[in-house]
Amino acid sequence: MSRRSEPVYLDHNAGAPMRPDVRDAMITVLQDAGNASSVHTHGRKARGRIEEAREAVARLCGAKTRAVTFVSGGTEANMTALAPAWQDQGTPFYLDKLFRSAVEHPSVVTGGRFPAIDQAVVPVDSHGVVDLGALEDLIKDAAPSLISVMAANNETGVIEPLSDIAALAAKYSHFFHVDAVQAAGRMPIDIEAWGADVITLSAHKFGGPQGMGAVVVRSTARVPAPLMVGGGQENWRRGGTENVSAIAGFGIAAKAVLEDAADTSHFSALREKLEDGLRTVCPETVIFGEGTDRLVNTVCFAVPGIAAETALIAFDLERVSVSSGSACSSGKVSVSHVLTAMGVDEDTARGALRISMGWDTGTQEIERFLEVWPKIVDRLNPEARNKAA
Known part of the structure; x- marks a missing residue:
């Protein structure tokens, strides 16, 4: 042929x-036994692989290592981030509404854990760029709420003015979520420069495994309430035994993206x-x-x-x-x-x-x-x- x-x-x-080095790393991990919550040698080896991947994903986002929580993919990541209930050093607090753009991915359009009555849609212009004036009109009199705007659109590739949106969020004491699923590997990601309180990722968009994503917060003191509760995995932010091989693959893909970004x-x-x-x-x-x-x-x-x-x-x-x-x-x-x-x-x-x-x-x-x-x-x-x- x-x-x-x-x-x-x-x-x-x-x-x-999937990138070949990601596949090879995952096969190696799949051949090993060990639950990352166990204290024996096999468990510690699994834990080491998770923490190495966490460090790589944090570098990809310009975030602290402990700011990264691994989840099952972009949809779960968005569901986790789009929460009225948050915690500040373990103390609960609540966000009033969700303001999301009209061009978000379906996993954000559904509103996450916000009821429909507490959601509002921000219009965009003919290019698909968020109307900053309309956004300000919507949020200026609202109680502390969550604004959700994707970094770049999955259909058109249009990049949103994240720093301008973050400035409005800060001006009116709102929180800011950025769906960065399409950004990774295509543009620089910097949670600090973006002014985002939380960003979300999915590994399979840039050569990592399917079914693996991450929630990344700017401050480890302020996090959304867990979506998946159970054990103390992921610093009590996401219950359930970790998928060590997929997490390891995510880390390898994140390292590759950083190398490609040059x-x-x-x-x-x-x-x-x-x-x-x-x-x-x-x-x-x-x-x-x-x-x-x-x-x-x-x-x-x-x-x-x-x-x-x-x-x-x-x-x-x-x-x-x-x-x-x-x-x-x-x-x-x-x-x-x-x-x-x-x-x-x-x-x-x-x-x-x-x-x-x-x-x-x-x-x-x-x-x-x-x-x-x-x-x-x-x-x-x-x-x-x-x-x-």
């Missing part, structure tokens, strides 16, 4: 392939090549979020007259994997709530396709996509083609 005919994976925002210029070049190619094929291509800061690995676009559902099938037949939006809703035929919040009309939104690159993406994957795309356009809407191309 030629290299050109091999499957091409361009859906890293849904989940990245140079992400290749992503910029790949995105430019991709977007230039899209417009060469179809001059009327709409690139969502264009004109504002976006993740360099993500391109969300639509071509008038081409439905995403049909295009996905055509790509799959060509052995190219792309997405029509977030993986959590890709099994449904529905309009993206993100694009709707941005004011995109329904017909255009139904054509939205997402290309997302990652640690194993190279020029050949983008070239293969651009080789396949004109053939798909010719089948689905030949009038959209640039006849001069």
Whole structure:
């Protein structure tokens, strides 16, 4: 089989392939016995692996090591962070409401542990950027509450003005949660610079194992009340026997991200090549979020007259994997709530396709996509083609 005919994976925002060194580390850990809560040699070895990973994840976020709590993934991390009940040095206190942006991931849209009556939605502009004026109007007279805004959107890659939001949160004595699931490996993460009280991560977005995430707080004295209660694991913040192999894999992936962060210029070049190619094929291509800061690995676009559902099938037949939006809703035929919040009309939104690159993406994957795309356009809407191309 030629290299050109091999499957091409361009859906890293849904989940990245596991890095080989992560897989190898997990296999090694799986071959060992030991509960990290046990005091014998095997238990201490397991505990050491967890703490090594905790240190790596903390470095990834610019946080204190004890600020990291391991959980089962991004959804559990968000459910844990989105809590009315918090603790300050063990003393309970309560946040009044949840203010979340209109373009959040479904695990935040549900509101976590806040009842629906205590939730409010912050609008965004046509690029998908939070309307800071509207946010201030919503929060200025509210009792201490929680503001939740993602670092970067999973569908469009649009980056939010986190430091500006943090400034408003501090001005009115609110807490600030950042869903950083799509940020890791694509942009620097710094909980202090962001001014976030809590951020959430998921390992499988950047080459770690599926089913492993983290809640990271800025101050270890102020933490959300546990979602999973039981034993004293994770400093009493998340009960249940730790998944040592997955945690170890998370740590290896975090170290790799820190090493990769020295140079992400290749992503910029790949995105430019991709977007230039899209417009060469179809001059009327709409690139969502264009004109504002976006993740360099993500391109969300639509071509008038081409439905995403049909295009996905055509790509799959060509052995190219792309997405029509977030993986959590890709099994449904529905309009993206993100694009709707941005004011995109329904017909255009139904054509939205997402290309997302990652640690194993190279020029050949983008070239293969651009080789396949004109053939798909010719089948689905030949009038959209640039006849001069």
